[in-house]
Amino acid sequence: MSKLLPSAPALPRLLVSVRDAAEAGLAAAAGADLVDAKDPARGALGALAPEMVRAIVAEIRGRALTSAVAGEPGEGEALARCVAAMAGTGVDYVKVALTPALRAEPEALAAAARAAPQRLIAVLFAEDALRPEDPARLAAAGFVGAMIDTAGKDGRRLPDLLDVARRDAFTQACRACGLVSGLAGSLRVEDIPLLADHRPGYLGFRGGLCAGNRRTDALDPARIAAAAAAIRALARRDAA
Numbered sequence: 001m002s003k004l005l006p007s008a009p010a011l012p013r014l015l016v017s018v019r020d021a022a023e024a025g026l027a028a029a030a031g032a033d034l035v036d037a038k039d040p041a042r043g044a045l046g047a048l049a050p051e052m053v054r055a056i057v058a059e060i061r062g063r064a065l066t067s068a069v070a071g072e073p074g075e076g077e078a079l080a081r082c083v084a085a086m087a088g089t090g091v092d093y094v095k096v097a098l099t100p101a102l103r104a105e106p107e108a109l110a111a112a113a114r115a116a117p118q119r120l121i122a123v124l125f126a127e128d129a130l131r132p133e134d135p136a137r138l139a140a141a142g143f144v145g146a147m148i149d150t151a152g153k154d155g156r157r158l159p160d161l162l163d164v165a166r167r168d169a170f171t172q173a174c175r176a177c178g179l180v181s182g183l184a185g186s187l188r189v190e191d192i193p194l195l196a197d198h199r200p201g202y203l204g205f206r207g208g209l210c211a212g213n214r215r216t217d218a219l220d221p222a223r224i225a226a227a228a229a230a231i232r233a234l235a236r237r238d239a240a
């Protein structure tokens with residue numbers, strides 16, 4: 001497994017959010033490319049305690065890439081602090097939510113990127129205004145990736161909140177400045193072919209891979225395997 005996520009892969013990688021080491025092992029064994037540490041009981045970007053993230057990294061032992069959520073800091077100083085705390089756990093990538101106001105603060109963004117060099121991914125929410133200049137600003141500040149997720153977790157999925165043109169504009173803008181892009185937001189396995197057409201770096205899942213589609217329930221290894229198989233099937237579709 002390469003240590004780096006490519007910004008323009010032929011096929012998207014599969015990100016699965018996990019809440020503990022047991023789920024991390026299960027997700028990697030079932031086919032997750034990127035095991036993402038997150039507390040689903042604490043909203044869209046709930047951070048786990050650093051000790052739990054260390055346990056997840058230890059469980060994975062290089063079988064997959066790892067990422068961890070550093071939360072949703074509201075202002076510049078807290079941003080770098082949250083990022084630094086998660087970067088110290090040894091994860092491959094740190095994900096942090098950026099409000100529209102924070103996205104317009106170049107110094108705070110650069111300080112955050114310095115706290116996790118070559119490892120920081122911005123999370124933008126589909127409910128907020130997405131500005132065409134966001135990816136280039138993030139790349140200039142030193143971020144390596146940007147993803148869109150949904151904040152509300154109210155049953156609406158990413159395709160309900162962001163139309164094809166806006167999803168495509170986002171992934172294209174990321175590729176143009178060398179950022180890894182991610183798409184997530186209450187996705188289901190059946191969304192994979194549609195969203196893969198935008199050529200994102202990865203597709204992110206939690207609820208859609210849990211029993212009953214409830215993100216606070218346990219991950220279902222059969223659903224993770226089905227998502228991994230759906231991504232592999234894209235290669236056959238594209239070759240046909």
Ligand SMILES: O=C[C@H](O)COP(=O)(O)O
Nearest residue numbers: 017185186204205206207
């Ligand atoms: O980072 C990706 C996610 O954890 C998405 O969660 P969700 O599928 O429950 O919206």
